[in-house]
Amino acid sequence: MIPEIQTRPIAHLASGDTISLQIYRFVGDRPGKKAYLQSNLHGAEVSGNVILHQLVGALCDLDASQLQGEIWIVPSCNPLATNQRSHHFSSGRYNPYTGHDWNRIFWDYEKFAVAHPRDYGIAEFAERYRDAEPEEIVREFRQQIRTAFAGIADRFETPESLPYEERYRYRLQDLCLDADYVIDCHSSTNQAVDYLYCFHDRQPSAQAFLLPYAILMHDYDGDAFDEAFCKPWLALERELAKRDRQIVFDIEAWTLEIGSGMDADADAVYRGLRGIKNYLASKGIIRFPKYPLVRTLSHKVEFFERSQLVEYYAPYGGTLSVQPVLGSVVTAKQRLYQLVSPQENGIRTHDVSARQRGIVFDIARNCSLNEGELVLSVMEYEAGDDASFL
Ligand SMILES: [Zn+2]
Structure with a gap:
């Protein structure tokens, strides 16, 4: 398959240059679902770029009969953040104009619907379509979202126009509003284990990514x-359920956290690509040779609540001199890390113990730590759950 490659401008700069999104669009020979994949929304998180470039290569090796539907791929989805530097280092997590996290800026239809209940209310929609076929519900709800979203474009042309952040998010979300599956590839800013974020009732699909944790x-x-895409559909499912209509739409969004920041480690890329190919094959949108892998059925994902992740911050400034192995299990009172800390009366070593049993989920990339900076995180769990991790 040869992808259609689109270049969509997103900002005209003072220098006269224009930065753009590059989109690879693969279209199968039969209509079907649409998958949308992007990476590098946070500037320092680059393993997804390599994963998606390799995915483009893998799709080029197939023919159109092996794809049912469409796959859209945007490997570098936030060029402004990708190109941001401080000395040799990428940061690119925050919009330099507003200070906002680039992944906390997106347009959420559910909030829009709350503000405009008469035309766009989700409860009202569920009432109207409670007895309709699922295909009709999806088609009509998608159209309702699309109509609300289109109103933003009109504001581009007003005399006051729109700030960059709102222009950018419109152009990015415009690519995936009609998708069925959305995959947003991230990495930890630090060194981290691989995991993903999973929404309600989507646990069975999470397995296909073959990652250890969710x-x-x-x-x-x-x-x-991912929230902005998925949340309106989850809200609609809830409203339908209140009316005795139980539906879980085959509409999903995933944030994958693969590998470490500023790194494109070959093993991490392999794991990420394998998971994405396996997910797309499990959904039946693509037929890669040997996928879905046989091991998918026996793969076990450990699901955690966000509240189980405990962050440890440096009690003093200093240098991280001893650190645990990433992904290892620590027990309560076991030494977790050591800080070499210059104090008024000389250099002191400071040992910090784990407060409870857990898995070392991420560790600071920079071993030089100011007081109050993140040292590492531990995903805590009860001792009785050990068997499933070890
Ligand atoms: Zn990220």
Whole structure:
């Protein structure tokens, strides 16, 4: 398959240059679902770029009969953040104009619907379509979202126009509003284990990514990219359920956290690509040779609540001199890390113990730590749950 490659401008700069999104669009020979994949929304998180470039290569090796539907791929979805530097180092997590996290800026239809209940209310929609076929509900709800979203574009042309952040998010969300599956590839800013975020009732699909851990999304505000896409559908499912209509739409959004920041480690790329190919094959949208892998059925994902993740902050400034192995299990009172800390009366070593049993989930990339900076995180769990991790 040869992808259609689109270049969509997102900002005209003072220098006269234009930065753009590059989109790879693969279209199968039969209509079907649409998958949308992006990476590098946070500037320092680059393993997804390599994963998605390799996915483009893998899709090029197939023919159109092996794809049912469409796959859209945007490997570098936030060029402004990707190109941001401080000395050799990428940061790119925050919009330099507003200070906002680039992954907390997105347009959320559910919030829009609350503000405009008469035309866009989700409860009202559920009441109207409670007895309709699922296909009709999906088609009509998607159209309702699309109509609300289109109103933003009109504001581009007003005399006061729109700030960059709102222009950018419109252009990015415009690519995936009609998707069925959305995958947003991230990495930890630090060194971290691989995991994903999982929404309500989507646990069975999470397995296909073949990652060891998942954090369940019970609390969210809708402004992250995956949330903004999925949340209106979850709200609709809830409203239909209140009317005795139980439907879980085959509409899903995933944030994958693969590998470490500023790194494109070959093993992490392998794991990420394998998971994405396996997910797309499990959904039946693509037929890769040997996928879905046989091991998918026996793969076990450990699901955690976000509240189980405990962050440890440096009690003093200093240098991290001893650190645990990433992904290892620590027990209560076991030494977790050591800080070499210059104090008024000389250099002191400071040992910090784990407060409870857990898995070392991430560790600071920078071993030089100011007081109050993140040292590491531990995903805590009860001792009785050990068997499933070891
Ligand atoms: Zn990120």
